[in-house]
Amino acid sequence: MTDDLCVTARGVSKIYPGTLALHKVDFNVYRGKVNVVIGENGAGKSTLMKILAGIEQPSEGAICLNGEEIHLKGTRDASERGIGIIHQELNLFPNLTVAQNIFMGRENTQYGVILDHKKHIEKTKMLLERLEHPIHPDTPVSDLRVGQQQIVEIAKTMAQQDLHVLIMDEPTSSLSTAEVEVLFRLIEELRGQGISIIYISHRLEEIMRIGDYVTVLRDGKLVGEEKVKNIDIPWIVRSMVGHSDTKMNYKQEKPIGDEILRVESLTLPRRGGGYTLDHISFSLRAGEILGIYGLLGSGRTELIECIMGMHPESTIDMYLEGKKIKPTSIWEQIQKGFAHIPEDRQREGLVQTLSIARNMTLASLWNYTKGIHLLHKKEDDSITKTIKDLEIKVADKNLPILSLSGGNQQKVVISKGILTSPKVLLLDEPTRGIDVGAKADVFKIVNKFAAQGMGIILVASELKEIIAIADRIIILSNGQATGELSGDEITEESLVKASGKGHTSGKLENIS
Ligand SMILES: Nc1ncnc2c1ncn2[C@@H]1O[C@H](COP(=O)(O)OP(=O)(O)OP(=O)(O)O)[C@@H](O)[C@H]1O
Ligand SMILES: [Mg+2]
Incomplete structure (x- = not known):
């Protein structure tokens, strides 16, 4: 029938x-x-x-x-x-x-x-x-x-x-x-x-x-x-x-260097009591890709936002290359060497009224200025190269950003972060909506930067993906670190088990 x-x-x-x-x-x-x-x-x-x-x-x-x-x-x-x-x-x-x-x-x-x-x-x-x-x-x-x-x-x-x-x-x-x-x-x-x-x-x-x-x-x-x-x-x-290379393992041999970032006792109080993040501590080494895994509401995005200085109510002891720093605002953090690729590309990642090209260099414009002059050729070359590296499908880079498909907009958000050449790159769901072929391109670039000594923190909700790229994974559940896995310990089973620990669901809670 x-x-x-x-x-x-x-x-x-x-x-x-x-x-x-x-x-x-x-x-x-x-x-x-x-x-x-x-x-x-x-x-x-x-x-x-x-x-x-x-x-x-x-x-x-x-x-x-x-x-x-x-x-x-x-x-x-x-x-x-x-x-x-x-x-x-x-x-x-x-x-x-x-x-x-x-x-x-x-x-x-x-x-x-x-x-x-x-x-x-x-x-x-x-x-x-x-x-x-x-x-x-x-x-x-x-x-x-x-x-x-x-x-x-x-x-x-x-x-x-x-x-x-x-x-x-x-x-x-x-x-x-x-x-x-x-x-x-x-x-x-x-x-x-x-x-x-x-x-x-x-x-x-x-x-x-x-x-x-x-x-x-x-x-x-x-x-x-x-x-x-x-x-x-x-x-x-x-x-x-057009080809059937389905192996999902993006890990590459790369040197892991000294500690680049240390976070101690990161705490974000929740309005109405309790913690969104409860005394989280970890360190990140140069060249390392540290994954953060957790369910919705586990605090995974807030962790990255606190490092970027987006939550004034948080307390955190943070050391960048051994030097104590205080995250007070995004712009200061960018200047100190952090780049942030936010999960919400529509609200935080892109300026919808600007062109594709302008969005790409928005956070790194100072790389293309001499005195008060904009170095158009240098900027243009960077943009053209990044479009090629990430295979962004654009008819014309001067068109509005909203003329791109969802996945291609996401690639622009990624370009914007990496063009600032940061010391620490914070990626929140970087491959959201990105197709299988392009995922490999994104992770190739992430690996390339790691191999150059950048420290990378990656939040990803797709289990297979985080397993395929992270050197080490911290699991968050209800604002607490409930596990840390590295090397062969990283399996789907161990991740699921740790992410469910202490999880309370079924209760009506006000998210804010
Ligand atoms: N409003 C628009 N103006 C101009 N071009 C557009 C517009 N909307 C979509 N396009 C173009 O149409 C093509 C198809 O886009 P579409 O959003 O349908 O792709 P998609 O298959 O959904 O991709 P993705 O997996 O990235 O979401 C793309 O080349 C895109 O740039
Ligand atoms: Mg689409």
């Missing part, structure tokens, strides 16, 4: 200035199945999803829903037909609360006019409990970490009534193992209810586990469609990038 089609795209093209993002693409969405879309960064995945969700209009071609051609005029139009989307770039309003975001545009009324706040709070609680992530509904979104925002995005789409098609554009890019499991259970449940799911991810194992069908895009064109049960990971890599 062949599966029933729910949505189809026929001969869909999308032209942006300077880019043919999609070229005559046919795409099938099977009813009650998980339909995976894969392709390198910039292949056209998000563009196709935006067309199916009514956000963008196709330049040519047709979209059919249940066999009937539809013309979606906007997201509301799509949502009325039961199509919901979880965006790759988080789309929440930072100044509003979780509940306000979830019910934005579909507010419940009481007696016809009054917004039913109580109802929103109750429903929000229910949705978040279903996602096993009890964030308080009144928490402002600006207090949430990227991973938590991702959960709120998911809840927001789940709040939509009569959902038939659910598009998930990299829903797990900031989630770690335990949180991915919860989402997968939810996906299975939705699939069981006959909801058609479109799932995009660069995490290949996820695709093999959750997918029923897979469609491959390359350079805006359809490469093919297969049933997941007929393929394997080498097939995915081959059809995405």
